[in-house]
Amino acid sequence: MNTAVKKGDRIRIIWMDDCNGKDWQVTQMIGNTYTVDFIDDAGQIHLEGKGIAVIPELDRFELL
Secondary structure (H helix, E strand, C coil), X not given: CCCXXXXXXXXXXXXXXXXXXXXXXXXXXXXXXXXXXXXXXCCCEEECCCCCEXXXXXXXXXXX
């Protein structure tokens, strides 16, 4: 689990895997800032108002 990020933190999405262009929502998230809603047992970061989890080992983001 990524302990550096916690609920309430703000992160900016730098890059996310979009399944070779199949996930249009992911493409629109790149460059935007979101609030962390929760981190699940697998360490995936869930964002408020989004149905997509950031996967720290795959996706790139910066903690603000």
